Amino acid sequence: xxxxxNFELVSPEKLLISxxxxxxxxxxxxxxxxVLPRHAPLISTLIPGVIxxxxxxxxxxxxxxxxxxxxxxxxxxxxxxxxxxPLAELDRAAIEQRLKDQKEDLQAAxxxxxxxxxxxxxxxxxxxxxxxxxxx
Amino acid sequence: MPSxxxxxxxxxxxxxxxxxxxxxxxxxxAKLRRAQEQAEAARPYAERMERMLASVAGRLQGASGxxxxxxxxxxxxxxxxxxxxxxxxxxxxxxxNIVKAARLHIRRLLADxxxxxxxxxxxxxxxxLRREFRDKIVxxxxxxxxxxxxxxxxxxxxxxxxxxxxxxxxxxxxIFYARFRSAMAQIPTAQQLIPVALPEITAEQKADDKxxxxxxxxxxxxxxxxxxxxxxxxxxxxxxxTLLENAAGEQGARMSAMDSATRNAGDMINKLxxxxxxxxxxxxxxxxxxxxSGAEAL
Numbered sequence: 019x020x021x022x023x024n025f026e027l028v029s030p031e032k033l034l035i036s037x038x039x040x041x042x043x044x045x046x047x048x049x050x051x052x053v054l055p056r057h058a059p060l061i062s063t064l065i066p067g068v069i070x071x072x073x074x075x076x077x078x079x080x081x082x083x084x085x086x087x088x089x090x091x092x093x094x095x096x097x098x099x100x101x102x103x104p105l106a107e108l109d110r111a112a113i114e115q116r117l118k119d120q121k122e123d124l125q126a127a128x129x130x131x132x133x134x135x136x137x138x139x140x141x142x143x144x145x146x147x148x149x150x151x152x153x154x
Numbered sequence: 155m156p157s158x159x160x161x162x163x164x165x166x167x168x169x170x171x172x173x174x175x176x177x178x179x180x181x182x183x184a185k186l187r188r189a190q191e192q193a194e195a196a197r198p199y200a201e202r203m204e205r206m207l208a209s210v211a212g213r214l215q216g217a218s219g220x221x222x223x224x225x226x227x228x229x230x231x232x233x234x235x236x237x238x239x240x241x242x243x244x245x246x247x248x249x250x251n252i253v254k255a256a257r258l259h260i261r262r263l264l265a266d267x268x269x270x271x272x273x274x275x276x277x278x279x280x281x282x283l284r285r286e287f288r289d290k291i292v293x294x295x296x297x298x299x300x301x302x303x304x305x306x307x308x309x310x311x312x313x314x315x316x317x318x319x320x321x322x323x324x325x326x327x328x329i330f331y332a333r334f335r336s337a338m339a340q341i342p343t344a345q346q347l348i349p350v351a352l353p354e355i356t357a358e359q360k361a362d363d364k365x366x367x368x369x370x371x372x373x374x375x376x377x378x379x380x381x382x383x384x385x386x387x388x389x390x391x392x393x394x395x396t397l398l399e400n401a402a403g404e405q406g407a408r409m410s411a412m413d414s415a416t417r418n419a420g421d422m423i424n425k426l427x428x429x430x431x432x433x434x435x436x437x438x439x440x441x442x443x444x445x446x447s448g449a450e451a452l
Contacts, residue, residue, distance in 0.1 A: 029199065030196060032198075059371045061210060087380070098199060098202055
């Protein structure tokens, strides 16, 4: 077994994953970045995207996150996700329906604050669809 | 002196009360377990959030450009008091204790000449504060009829509070809730939400951290934007935490209240049955005396 780093994925409602991994790729605000053991300490915000957990050079698990924060130190990587769903559990039809609803809401929105909040939601939904199509 | 029939009715009604309270106790016990599990599950996120916040804030300490959520508005005139209570009663002194603590705080602020705004979370708090501070209550949030409290609920409150703060509607925000110590004890507590009391990096944590000084972290995009995103999230998680503790405390308080109600009903039934039996015996004796004295008179 290769060297590992402790990966933790936490949502506000519970601790989702806590396991040693060989490599994990995280959707950082300034681009996806891979975390290997002995990575330089880093704190980053996340954009909606997919976390990929690697084992033996292969992607073992893909998890969609709607945003959040990542803290990396030499021996661990902690992701605080706003919302995390394994990619396999995303339902294409439901997401497209949601996107349609949100776009309608956006049309109906009046204040700028409302529009901005809705636009953010649409971005997340779009990211979900992209994740389903391309895997990241 | 109540008649035998009255006593019989009375005993029957206390018996059915006891049935209800003991059922409520069992329901509360089950709900308490669930609420505790939920609170337990939320802990890892809060802990890690705190650690991250400490690292980021450690870098910014003393910096002039700190966000308002940390530094405050520089004033202390308008206070927002968030009173988190249950939506339902029948849980002993739970709601009353929180409200009492909040009321004392509000009165003190008013005496100091501050302006107070009240945001009630949970119906019971509003019901009892309405009498004294009707004009100060800005809004009420209630989760009545909802089975489970979700993070989205807490997040909604936090967004509102943050918006009000951005709009300059208050300077200091404090939340009143009951800290859950055990099923028996809930301690009314005040926690300041805005400006945020940043966690200090303790010497112990520093020693723990193999990476050495916190300044070694790299930040993407940069400290300010991370802090700006972290703080509202932290606000939401703090509110979420207090609400979960409240939910667990409410069920705990209800459980012990219903337990003593059940016991009191039992005592009362014993006492009433004793009176009933005495009365019945007295009646029998009285009738016997009447018969005997009637026979003697002949």
